[in-house]
Amino acid sequence: MxxxxxxxxxxxxxxxxxxxxxxLRGMIILRGELSDKKLRKACTDLTGAKMPEQGQANCEGEKGLCWMSPDELLVLVPYGDVAQAVAQIDTALDGTHYLAENVSDxxxxxxxxxxxxxxxxxxxxxxxxxxxxxxxxxxxxxxxxxxxxxxxxxxxxxxxxxxxxxxxxxxxxxxxxxxxxxxxxxxx
Structure with a gap:
């Protein structure tokens, strides 16, 4: 490797x-219904950041949430944590319609x-x-x-x-x- x-x-x-x-920065594209409570909780639990409004980014250190479009967020995490972060999103959003993809590299x-x-x-x-x-x-x-x-x-x-x-x-x-x-x- x-x-x-x-x-x-x-x-x-x-x-x-x-x-x-x-x-290097961990970056995850997360697409889904941004008003969904499960999605919002998954994002805020993962990053500690408040959900951003349209046209906003809430970032602290290497973690944050950036509003990309009406159904898309950019989730920022430390580079070494990105695989675990995607797995955490997958677990939290099981049964929900979403897409979480590691785009860090x-x-x-x-x-x-x-x-x-x-x-x-x-x-x-x-x-x-x-x-x-x-x-x-x-x-x-x-x-x-x-x-x-x-x-x-x-x-x-x-x-x-x-x-x-x-x-x-x-x-x-x-x-x-x-x-x-x-x-x-x-x-x-």
Missing amino acids: SNAVSALQGKVAPGEVTIREAG ARALIVVEGTFGREVIAKLAPADLHPDSFKPGDFRRTRLGQVAAAFWMRDEDTFEVICFRSVAEYTFGLLAVSAKAGAVGHYR
Whole structure:
């Protein structure tokens, strides 16, 4: 059996806004009826996070729940716990219509940290990131440049970006170039 390696193997682009790969993270796509009490309980028991509302992410450390669509959540857990987490979901949702799939090795997680991190993302995504419209805990599934991605704000200066592993290098490069170009000052 081979050892798991992250898509970018810890790559970092330091600067006023630092772009860094977060490393391996357990990611489970969970599809089902999000209002179902069994599904909600399984998710909150597993992660300790509150169920997210539409367009929200509730994350603490390596665990969390991200709203992906009306019938889909992204469940985040430590990488080493993902197989056990899927088994726990399977047990909790036995007899329920759902799909839980480990997508950890198909995705990459990139962190954007710094005072104008919002602008770094805004230069690349067709989403309203004005501070009145996008706040910590908000989540968007969209595009960065030419690739599908999702991102959320951990806090005022930190975004987490998820993309497919196959485009991680491209996405990292886009973010690094956007950060290197500096602040535009649009949100001041």
